[in-house]
Amino acid sequence: MINAAFIYVAPGQNPQEQKAVIPSETLTLHVVGCSTYDQAETAAKELVANGCGAIELCAGFGNEGIARIKKAVGPEIPVGAVKFDYHPAFGFKSGDELFQ
Numbered sequence: 001m002i003n004a005a006f007i008y009v010a011p012g013q014n015p016q017e018q019k020a021v022i023p024s025e026t027l028t029l030h031v032v033g034c035s036t037y038d039q040a041e042t043a044a045k046e047l048v049a050n051g052c053g054a055i056e057l058c059a060g061f062g063n064e065g066i067a068r069i070k071k072a073v074g075p076e077i078p079v080g081a082v083k084f085d086y087h088p089a090f091g092f093k094s095g096d097e098l099f100q
Contacts, residue, residue: 005030005047007040008058009065009099010089015043037065037099041072048073057081060089062096 006029018033030047034040044055055073057066059082070079086092 001025002027002053003030003051004028004054004056005032005044005052006056006058007032007034007043007047007069009034009037009040009060009095011035011098013039015039035099037061037068037095040065040099041068044069044073048077052077054078054080059084059087060095060099062094064096065099 004027008031010033013033013035015032015034020031022029022031030052032043032047034043040057040061047055055069055077057069057079061069061081066079066081073079086094090098
């Protein structure tokens with residue numbers, strides 16, 4: 001069984017409220033919404049502490065945000081990211097400009 005997470009970042013998200021678990025026979029996916037990189041770091045650490053072995057980040061995370069999550073969870077946890085250099089839903093700005 002794979003236990004993984006998808007973290008997204010967008011204005012107005014509260015990781016205590018914007019969260020879901022999607023179970024299946026082969027994968028349990030935890031989805032968490034955050035409004036800052038600080039919240040995402042905390043969420044990532046909690047997810048790993050609770051058994052998540054991989055984390056995927058949404059395109060709202062810029063290069064700095066991706067690096068922060070990777071550093072927060074350590075080298076043993078794979079961190080992947082959907083990538084836009086400038087996100088169309090955020091006025092073509094990077095998450096690095098918006099969520100620090």
